[in-house]
Amino acid sequence: MSLSRLLAIVRKELIQIRRDRITLVLVIGIPVVELLLFGYALNAVTDHIATAVYDESRTSASRAFVAAFEHSTYFDVVDHVQTREEAMAAVDAGRARVAILVPPSFGDDVLGGRGATAQLIVDGSDPSVAQTALFSGGLVAQAQSGRVTVEALARTGSTRAPGGIELRPVVLYNPRMLSAQFMVPGLIGIILQMQAVLLTALGVVRERERGTLEQLIVSPVRPAELVLGKVLPNVALCLASTAMTLVMARVLFGVAVQGSVVELFLLTLPFLFGSLGIGLAISVVARTQAQALQMTMFTLLPSILLSGFLYARESMPWIFQGISAVIPMTYYLQILRGVIVKGVGVGVLWPQATALTAFAVVVLGVSVRRFRKTIE
């Protein structure tokens, strides 16, 4: 290992990174665009759900019931309609995602303590909206029913308390079920994986395409120097980009790291090295930069779909749960959500870190060996 040769490669890589627009887009553009897209787009659909109301009761009790939905901020009443058909039409047309139907007897039933009912019509075409609407709508209704029960008891002065307990909805970690809290930590991992894999793969394939790799093979450069010289700048770049993404997450979405930032970066390293290993493996196989890009996207898909980033692992068929168990993102996602949202650290997350380290060792070991063969 020659320090002179290693430094020459690192210096050259840094100059190239600075000059290459694609790399800059990759490092700065992708985090910004992804955060805005995923963060805002998904944030917008999970609260302020457009709601149509058909209130046949027109009593203070029914108005209070609807107001409770609005105060939750999950529901925005966009339309008060006069018939059930109008309410359905609003949902059909997409003007409203949800319709609240309050029957004529609602006010009397509430006052008389006879158990009032209301209907919630939910547009099921978007599962994430539907889930939020059902879940939060259920909570709002329960809370409201508890409140009216207590009020009724107070008014009637009855001593037979029918267990007038207000149900307090408690959601752990993410009390308002903000999608940003859910999405942003995962996004940090997706962005990091895309950058690490792509930077490494493109960096090597570019040299092969342009013939400079051939020149390096004839030079005294050792494979280890070449790998390190190419990977080290990428490590620095990816960590800096992750720091930038964390700052943006804080500023744009108020997602702050609850745990230790130092531990977060420490736990990021094994995932980062595993991703660099994937990039190196791609660079051994890919002949052109376009191929490298396609392969990178291919490796990214399971990380997005099967890691629990978008869909809960628990609800996947067993075969996909099995695949999910060997995807590094599955474990890194638990680390990210653990440190950022729950505020836990290495003490809790060491099993995930161990799994990632094992993955990194295997992938780097195999890909460095294959890489060595292609250039020797």
Add this chain to the structure above:
Amino acid sequence: MTSITSTNADEQGPAIEVRGLTRRFGDRIAVNDVTFTVERGEVFAFLGPNGSGKSTTIRMLCGILPPSAGEGRVLGYDIAREAEAIKRRIGYMSQRFSLYEDLTVRENLEFYAGIYEVPRGGLAARIDELVAMAGLQGRERQIAGTLSGGWKQRLALGCAIVHRPPLLFLDEPTAGVDPVSRRQFWTMIHGLAAGGVTVFATTHYLDEAEHAGRVAMIQDGVLSALGTPAEFKRDFLRGQLYALSCSQPLAALAALQRLPDVGEVSLYGDVLHILTEHEDTAPILDAVRAAGIEDASIAPIAPTLEDVFISLTSGRASERG
């Protein structure tokens, strides 16, 4: 690791020495039992068509491809076992001018200086020297990708010799470069050779091989001829070469190909080159006139390597046929 001051290597003995060098790829024999020696300070051309085994040979000599059989020493080091020592001491330039196109002229030179561990002291002077040699003064900060072909070629040469290698390998060094730049390039190569650098160049340009002190011709992996350009013309051309000009060269070619015992006839532009062992050219002119071509004139000319090459390849073809 062998140190640069090692006694067995570097200073004494031939620059390149190979015996029975062979390389197979599966069933195909790319290089077949090749033997030759290149002395210090020689400009040695390795001439052959594409796919003849030139690049495979150069890769074996650079220590990046192990031979299947035979042996070779480069600067005294074994090509199979001492590749690292060879790599540190040779310069290599390929037809792709492997420059970093997004780096400046100076950054490219600095990068290769770092790769070859050129000591920092004197590096700036060395880089200035190479910039001057390549005629790139004032362009040190220019991005290499924006240079024209000839400049790229000379910069690539500068990068290949930044560490003052005693032996320089050039793999098709002037492919895709204009004739003026090619001439400038060979002037630089001869300057290096005058300074004691051994140059081993592959080429499929016959006129380019004329620049070499000695030429080895390789065909289908076999070394078919070896000598100076003058020896080639003397030894491998049997007979005298004539140029025949006329208004209908194609008709004349057809007529002469029907003539038995004329030797070899080939078309160069609109002139026929005729290689014959007969002293008398009258039968040739008669044959042409018989074909109805009246304005033909014939004169003896000095052969080029191209004539030799065509003579050699057609000879081989007839042997095989």
